[in-house]
């Protein structure tokens with residue numbers, strides 16, 4: 208049996224088919240390309256029990272990932288992050304089955320490592336030597352690190368305001384880093400132009416098919432954790448939306464395989480910051496695509512994306528699963544960041560905290576019911592955002608002073 212059951216690429220907009228053995232970016236209609244697999248073969252030869260016996264990395268799903276030969280895998284030990292029950296916060300919110308999947312434990316400290324591991328491995332397999340990427344920080348950091356491990360050159364462009372640690376991850380790993388006095392959308396225009404000029408391989412969000420495949424493993428891991436049953440609700444901090452589109456794709460593939468209990472899909476919730484909520488606005492107005500969000504700003508930098516290339520796919524995933532889209536303020540985000548640390552010992556990113564803030568709203572409105580199984584995604588470690596945590600009123604003592612209770 209082949210290591211991967213990848214069969215072809217298919218345009219998510221017009222359905223045109225492409226040969227998966229060559230590097231491609233987007234369809235001639237500009238639609239993102241999706242990897243397709245021989246699922247019939249998988250139904251006949253792949254069993255959930257055999258997946259369960261494999262090592263704890265995202266490569267345990269290799270038949271449904273694009274890399275053809277295990278030798279081409281570029282790995283830093285990614286995947287199978289913990290699913291942590293949140294019992295104290297669950298009690299507080301009135302939820303009996305609340306979980307957080309903690310992607311802060313991924314290499315490079317964010318779930319962007321999933322997309323980078325699979326994207327870089329496949330690029331390496333296809334003979335690509337130089338990649339370019341616009342990013343809000345974490346994706347660039349992850350791709351720069353995986354590119355270094357693959358011996359590839361990375362060119363990264365990010366907003367000057369991106370988290371400082373992500374810049375250092377890029378420069379330390381030998382990437383060429385450019386900072387732009389603007390937003391990720393400005394960075395994207397610059398990288399698109401550079402692709403034409405220099406022939407670098409464009410790895411911007413959904414502009415090559417394989418980053419999505421890496422993020423898809425989030426959905427596989429969640430379903431496997433619940434013994435191949437979907438939870439009722441998955442709450443996802445949405446920027447470009449690749450994680451949400453990936454979870455949806457994973458669930459559809461599992462359903463085709465007959466692996467998903469009752470064929471039931473989870474309701475997918477897209478969370479955005481109120482300072483940049485184009486998907487929430489489009490969802491509320493029942494639109495199929497979003498409008499560019501002017502003057503975007505939020506502490507949750509990773510989800511500050513004014514216009515997502517795959518917005519129509521995010522909106523489709525929300526609609527088709529009876530999900531929804533909600534926005535939360537920066538004040539709520541920072542409050543829940545503290546609360547997760549204090550009540551559960553979880554030191555999460557602002558983006559991760561946004562999912563808890565959104566869940567609180569959705570419980571209040573009755574959209575989430577007490578018995579439902581709810582999974583929050585912490586997409587990054589709080590360690591990458593030290594400036595979002597307060598450290599004031601800390602007593603400073605001289606050696607020999609006595610401790611006091613303040």
Ligand SMILES: *Cc1c(COP(=O)(O)O)cnc(C)c1O
Pocket residue numbers: 317318319345346444445446447448449450451509510556558559586587
């Ligand atoms: C990139 C990022 C997101 C958003 O991911 P998308 O796939 O762009 O929706 C959320 N959280 C963190 C920490 C990120 O770095």
Ligand SMILES: [Zn+2]
Pocket residue numbers: 218219220221222223234235236237238
């Ligand atoms: Zn097309």
